[in-house]
Amino acid sequence: MSVTAAKGFTAAGIAAGIKENGNPDLALVVNNGPRRAAAGVFTSNRVKAAPVLWSEQVIKSGQVSAVVLNSGGANACTGPKGFQDTHATAEKAAEVLGRGAIEVAVCSTGLIGVLLPMDKLLPGVETAAAQLSEHGGEKAAIAIKTTDTVHKTSVVSKDGWTVGGMAKGAGMLAPGLATMLVVLTTDADLDSETLDRALRAATKVTFDRVDSDGCMSTNDTVLLLASGASGITPEYAEFADAVRQVCADLGRQLIGDAEGASKDIKVEVVNAASEEDAVEVGRSIARNNLLKCAIHGEDPNWGRVLSAIGTTQAAFDPDQLNVAINGVWVCKNGSVGEDREKVDMRYREVHIVADLAAGTETATIWTNDLTADYVHENSAYSS
Amino acid sequence: MSVTAAKGFTAAGIAAGIKENGNPDLALVVNNGPRRAAAGVFTSNRVKAAPVLWSEQVIKSGQVSAVVLNSGGANACTGPKGFQDTHATAEKAAEVLGRGAIEVAVCSTGLIGVLLPMDKLLPGVETAAAQLSEHGGEKAAIAIKTTDTVHKTSVVSKDGWTVGGMAKGAGMLAPGLATMLVVLTTDADLDSETLDRALRAATKVTFDRVDSDGCMSTNDTVLLLASGASGITPEYAEFADAVRQVCADLGRQLIGDAEGASKDIKVEVVNAASEEDAVEVGRSIARNNLLKCAIHGEDPNWGRVLSAIGTTQAAFDPDQLNVAINGVWVCKNGSVGEDREKVDMRYREVHIVADLAAGTETATIWTNDLTADYVHENSAYSS
Incomplete structure (x- = not known):
């Protein structure tokens, strides 16, 4: 209606x-x-x-x-x-x-x-x-x-x-x-x-x-x-x-329904010092082409999450960052966490949690993976 | 040596x-x-x-x-x-x-x-x-x-x-x-x-x-x-x-030699009010995934250049922006310019000039197109 x-x-x-x-x-x-x-x-x-x-x-x-x-x-x-x-x-x-x-x-x-x-x-x-x-x-x-x-x-x-x-x-x-x-x-x-x-x-x-x-x-x-x-x-x-x-x-x-997407990615930033920090970090993760490609390949590449967080001005200590992908804490205290083989990425929805360990604020950004179909659709759109 | x-x-x-x-x-x-x-x-x-x-x-x-x-x-x-x-x-x-x-x-x-x-x-x-x-x-x-x-x-x-x-x-x-x-x-x-x-x-x-x-x-x-x-x-x-x-x-x-690239893109920003403005605009253009896909498809999609410029804080008047792609001024005064069919994009190097008409400073940023090969290489890298 x-x-x-x-x-x-x-x-x-x-x-x-x-x-x-x-x-x-x-x-x-x-x-x-x-x-x-x-x-x-x-x-x-x-x-x-x-x-x-x-x-x-x-x-x-x-x-x-x-x-x-x-x-x-x-x-x-x-x-x-x-x-x-x-x-x-x-x-x-x-x-x-x-x-x-x-x-x-x-x-x-x-x-x-x-x-x-x-x-x-x-x-x-x-x-x-x-x-x-x-x-x-x-x-x-x-x-x-x-x-x-x-x-x-x-x-x-x-x-x-x-x-x-x-x-x-x-x-x-x-x-x-x-x-x-x-x-x-x-x-x-x-x-x-x-x-x-x-x-x-x-x-x-x-x-x-x-x-x-x-x-x-x-x-x-x-x-x-x-x-x-x-x-x-x-x-x-x-x-x-x-x-x-x-x-x-x-x-x-x-x-x-995003162009060419095969995954919907929920980027949830938690324990940020401010809501602005949470949004800035969430957006930086959501815009990282390398991470978006990795998610497309069903690869829980948490190193790319950390390198995206590192480009922001948000409050955090690199040695206290934690990252979970689909419920598995693959990064703990800025370093290797649980076994990445445990991460099940077969489904369309992917859930990334970035824990800044710097406060109590949170924000969620939604994005998609980056795919060959996206490239195809957008290299042919105007023709 | x-x-x-x-x-x-x-x-x-x-x-x-x-x-x-x-x-x-x-x-x-x-x-x-x-x-x-x-x-x-x-x-x-x-x-x-x-x-x-x-x-x-x-x-x-x-x-x-x-x-x-x-x-x-x-x-x-x-x-x-x-x-x-x-x-x-x-x-x-x-x-x-x-x-x-x-x-x-x-x-x-x-x-x-x-x-x-x-x-x-x-x-x-x-x-x-x-x-x-x-x-x-x-x-x-x-x-x-x-x-x-x-x-x-x-x-x-x-x-x-x-x-x-x-x-x-x-x-x-x-x-x-x-x-x-x-x-x-x-x-x-x-x-x-x-x-x-x-x-x-x-x-x-x-x-x-x-x-x-x-x-x-x-x-x-x-x-x-x-x-x-x-x-x-x-x-x-x-x-x-x-x-x-x-x-x-x-x-x-x-x-x-960038991963998966088929085009090297020289983004030259001219007539900026400051060098910082020129760099900010150049980087915004260079990071626009939609434009990078269009260049891959050999599509002189200047609208995506303008929408990228529009996200910056640089000094410019939208009605005075000019854009040339490989020497053809496809956008004049923020609107349709020369015939886009004139743009020859067959070669690996692509040259985009963004004229901000706001000063005398300039900067050049180099980037690549976004391709299915980039997606493939980066969705399979760690495996």
Whole structure:
């Protein structure tokens, strides 16, 4: 049900002809109220796509009526014409929906540096508007796929209110303020400040800790829209928890579908002096190409974990580091620990625990292995 | 001639049996004076191998009589026993050479987290000492290879004096203070302070700007030994230039032999506001896995260059960035430039120019493409 699980939302997903292969490539999500509160987080990449620059302006009012999303082209590094195209897209949606353009967010994904075929996109917005439905959430989720092999949706329902969402992303997955394209909806009756607080708290520990390949996108956008249609205003803590659950579920699905991956790797840093230290160490481990290759080869190569930890500024003593891989403490006190032959790495999920022995803080980063399939997919993507 | 090109040095390379396949694995380089001045730079990884911890102490006196180098094991993350083994290696060399152990530097390379077979290494030091020769430089260079497919040597000769060297390194190539194992020798008559100054100036713009896979080693060591045997004290500028030439040549050879690589990529950042900005941007581009895959696929994917630049803190305006690939300005003013079809990427060397349009500083980082062969080699290395 994705973005239409919550009351007050309609959605559609269609093939507008942006993708040459004829697959669905345009999604529309509409908030029918009564409330139209919204919050958003965007890529921290300084090279931002036109739709990000536009949607950052839209979100400032705390009000979003509709979101137009397209796959088949990122509209990034496309200059003034690219920004005009995004603006024209919002205007078109505003026109057919009878709303103001400044309340229409736009998201794009696909190849960087190519202008969108507006002669197909604008008629597509009209077609999508005509197909808007309370059951359109799944079609919308399908229409935003690029190299995704499956569409990603998640829903958490509580006492009379719901948080649902959809996500796309399979490569260039690394955190800034946010990652990938995600639209979350809720029928809870909340203002934009509360949505913003809950969304930032959730993305910080979910999407911001998904790091498939260390490459940060120019288009990453996470939007949270509230219709108020349930008439219920939940407690903040309960609402924030529901948003975090949906974000964690979608983030886990992104890692599970990452380009070319054969392993999902949970890097858990424990006993750090600070949460920042734990995140820095977790990210350094998650980005180590040599380790990611070793995991692909089902080799519990803990030396590569230690050499990755050693490049950070985190507080630790090299002689007190401990590392477990799938439950076996292969490194103790910075040196050889239990027999590495005991480590069973046959399954897709791999769990690395790095114990810094420097405090009580913890953080978990999710990543993937590095495979020949990743190389193949990304050396052939634009051709 | 490598480390024995300069007068006053002898060297040897033998198979001590450290490597199970019987390949050469132990090298010895001896400075026969009259001077025994030396300088060194080491990995900035905080997880340092035992031989790095030892050699950092040795170099403090500015005096090195001999260097023992072994492949087949890094002696990193091996605890107190690993350090004892390094110490015993220096003691053995001191004994057979009639020098003090504190003047013997030790370098190791190979798998992390495994103790060295000292029952083979110590007799190997005796064997190597018996084979020391003024023509032993090439054998020494061969004995320090790990996954290197070729040994690397370089020599620059000036008016009566020479700087020569050898290097090993094919993976885990990324800069700290230094990278990989390198021993340079000179017969110029210079003190350790001058050697240190010239060596740091050279490594900063050579080995520190070689970034094959973003992974920093625990064992990186670059040593420069001076025998004074030429009796000539060159001008500092001329000597520093010769050291820089040898380092640049060896660095280029390391990139040319990087694990699994099919392309050598020269990332040249121009018109930066500062040299630090230029290095930060160059390194960000050089470490972008998606771009490295695209180059492997001979795809001039400049959007991935821009998204890498966007993750840095360097001074630039996204709308003024320009990118050339092999001479074609595929990105102008942050947007689509010349026709990408014009880019000829058939050759091994690829040249990327990133113009930040923010100043006059420049820096060049060398890297490689990311290939299925890299994944294969590094998922099978320890098995």
